[in-house]
Amino acid sequence: MTAEAQAAPVLSYGRLIPVAVHFDDLDALGLLHNARYPVMVERAWTVLWHEQGFGFEGDWEAAGDFCNAVKELRITYEAPVNKPGAYAVHLWLERLGNTGLTYGFRFCSADGAVTYAHGTRVLVRLDAATLRPTSWSERFRAVGRELLRLPD
Template sequence: MNQGPSVDHGHLQPMFVHFDDLDQMGMVHNTRYGVLVERALTLFWDSHGYGFGNGKLGHPDASVGVAEFAISYKAPIIGTGAVYVHLTVDHIGSTSVGYTFRVLSAEGAVHAEGRRVHIRLDPKTFRPTPWAEETRAIYKTLSAG
């Protein structure tokens, strides 16, 4: 994959569209955009030690629930190949975080954009619980300011 589009903040995650992501018209199926975002977040957090290996969370703050997921489709992705997911954070609460995302072509064209909210859940009680300071610091690296 090439270097991808230029972004001024957040994280740009290279992804690849596979043949099984396509619908009968050769476009990425609408449900696969959510999978691209999910996988981009997984790759980002795994690189910070927040993965799920050997059946265990890499960090307690990896225990999250999705409270909101919204996506708007702008232009179809036709065929297989490189795409990029641009992840940013627009809100960091005591137990929640709001991401914004864009699915981009290598040239920077927007294929889809949206928002996703995670709630930090205690892995034993499944009740909201505050983020650790090190997690908040990582979220701040995805913020504009």
């Protein structure tokens, strides 16, 4: 980790989803445990997709696009989170393919101004019966296109 947090650009793409860090998310040194970052990112994505009408209610067949698996996760820690409180996760799509996607994320201050960690995660859409890759629905792709980060 670097000594200073990386300054964030103005939020011109993606969505900023509020998250809370609780005392029990901290490790023995009083820092947000490294394994908690991906959990909070996952929770933020769940909120975003639920707002769009997608979710998992216990039935993988009915879950549709929510039946997916992580293929890769990369995360870089920039500065420690050393206290409980309000934070945010900035989410966007880097790539939206036929059966997979890559999303980017930043774990940041509640206003998005300070980045504590950032990374990418690759998901593959699965057929619930075969667990083989299958195409995202057109409805999912339409929402996904709105989250795509355009090249600078």
